[in-house]
Amino acid sequence: MDPKRTILVIDDEPHIVLGLKDALEFEGFSVLTAATGRAGMQLAQRDRPDAILLDLMLPDLNGYQVCEEVRRTNQFVPIIMLTAKSQEADKIRGLEVGADDYVTKPFGVGELVARIRAIFRRTHRPSEVPSFQLGEVTVNVASHSIEREGKRPEQLSFYEIELLRFLYERKGQAVGRDELLDKIWGLEANPSNRTIDNFVVKLRKKIEKSPDRPKHILTVYGFGYKLVE
DSSP states (O other), X not given: OOOOOEEEEEOSXXXXXXXXXXXXXXXXXXXXXXXXXXXXXXXXXXXXXXXXXXXXXXXXXXXXXXXXXXXXHOSSSOEEEEESXXXXXXXXXXHHTTOSEEEESSOOHHHHHHHHHHHHHHHTSOXXXXXXXXXXXXXXXXXXXXXXXXXXXXXXXXXXXXXXXXXXXXXXXXXXXXXXIIIIIOOXXXXXXXXXXXXXXXXXXXXXXXXXXXXXXXXXXXXXXXXOO
């Protein structure tokens, strides 16, 4: 039997925290809660939860600041940002500071639980390829990092490494956005969902010599992406 997973909820709205706590505990998770960013960071460092649900608007620090601080000491914990803001720029900023995903309030608890469970299933999926080469960059799946010769390794988030790994396992083939959303995020396709595109932009900045003229993560217009060595 799998050990009980711990979810840290950082949110200052009591009714949301109570609802999430009840729902997650009903699903078999252990739940920690914090009403401020600083308290959440302390719990994240002390208790090392398996996933974090992080509100964007907090009374002391905002979610972006908390996410950046958590990422300084823990590159691997999945962080899902809870936000009342639906603007594309806010979502992109959250991804840029290290969030793995975002859910716009109001959200369905069932969808949120499904995303969390999908993360945990994939976390323990054995990697067929422990590392691979993209031009001058070595992608280390096991350590969630990339490395260029002569430079220090750079950590990747959970979803960044999962996206790279999935594309590599299908290298040379066009993979649709709908399939990527389903297999990696556990989400149904939505015309307004720009999750895949946002992550590709981030990865190109880290891997490609010229992100505006990529040679490895290529766009298949109107369909999705493919990875070439």
